[in-house]
Amino acid sequence: MDLLLLLKAAILGLVEGFTEFLPISSTGHLIVVGSLLNFNDERGKLFEIVIQSAAIAAVMWEYREKIFILINGLNTRNDAAQRFILNVFIAFLPLAIIGLLFGKHIKAALFNPITVAVTSIAGAFFILWAEKRKHVVSVETADDLHWKDALKVGFAQALALIPGMSRSGATIIGGLFFGLSRKAATEFTFFLAMPTLIGATIYELYKERALLNSADLDMWVVGAVFSFASAFLCVRWLLRYISSHDFTIFAWYRIAFGLLVLGTYYSGLVEWSIT
Numbered sequence: 001m002d003l004l005l006l007l008k009a010a011i012l013g014l015v016e017g018f019t020e021f022l023p024i025s026s027t028g029h030l031i032v033v034g035s036l037l038n039f040n041d042e043r044g045k046l047f048e049i050v051i052q053s054a055a056i057a058a059v060m061w062e063y064r065e066k067i068f069i070l071i072n073g074l075n076t077r078n079d080a081a082q083r084f085i086l087n088v089f090i091a092f093l094p095l096a097i098i099g100l101l102f103g104k105h106i107k108a109a110l111f112n113p114i115t116v117a118v119t120s121i122a123g124a125f126f127i128l129w130a131e132k133r134k135h136v137v138s139v140e141t142a143d144d145l146h147w148k149d150a151l152k153v154g155f156a157q158a159l160a161l162i163p164g165m166s167r168s169g170a171t172i173i174g175g176l177f178f179g180l181s182r183k184a185a186t187e188f189t190f191f192l193a194m195p196t197l198i199g200a201t202i203y204e205l206y207k208e209r210a211l212l213n214s215a216d217l218d219m220w221v222v223g224a225v226f227s228f229a230s231a232f233l234c235v236r237w238l239l240r241y242i243s244s245h246d247f248t249i250f251a252w253y254r255i256a257f258g259l260l261v262l263g264t265y266y267s268g269l270v271e272w273s274i275t
């Protein structure tokens with residue numbers, strides 16, 4: 001048993017769990033922390049898929065009652081449940097289609113710490129802009145979404161294909177621009193994450209199936225446990241936080257994070273990989 005490897009797995013699990021549902025980019029943080037830990041090779045990328053699935057399992061557990069209601073609503077032909085599920089599917093399509101067409105090229109060109117730093121800062125200014133402008137709410141709850149609103153949020157989510165932009169950040173802030181309340185934007189983001197991350201996980205596991213190795217099982221279990229626990233705590237905290245706060249703090253964090261990465265790179269303190 002490699003204790004150092006298990007420690008890296010625990011650290012990355014925590015990073016994934018705490019950043020997946022906050023508007024600060026989990027992918028960006030995993031790229032940066034994986035680079036620091038020298039764990040960003042193909043084996044490391046497969047590990048990221050595993051801990052991502054644990055994070056989405058945490059949010060599904062948090063919303064298990066509503067998921068059951070939605071599934072039951074399909075069986076009983078409940079209009080509200082069918083409309084909600086259809087909206088999630090519509091919002092899922094833009095990222096799925098664009099990702100299949102251009103995802104490989106985006107990963108090859110942009111998945112590096114410097115890109116993450118720049119896009120982290122750029123995304124911060126969108127958050128500050130969204131919070132500074134007058135927020136006119138036309139959609140109070142996630143159940144009130146029209147399919148056109150869902151499609152708009154879906155195109156916003158597609159921006160998350162660029163590392164550092166943040167899937168949660170793109171959908172939540174996009175939702176604010178499109179008239180969703182903070183609660184509606186956040187909860188719809190959580191539900192949209194379910195097909196998005198499950199689909200990505202299945203696709204990536206199939207694509208990287210040659211790298212599956214039972215010898216890595218202990219590493220996967222440790223990473224998954226830490227990812228699940230931290231994601232569960234983070235989701236609960238965020239739902240409480242948005243009831244009385246805006247997202248400005250995350251914008252300043254993104255700026256500080258981006259400047260730290262750029263500063264250490266240009267000063268030579270850290271030899272970040274830019275390929």
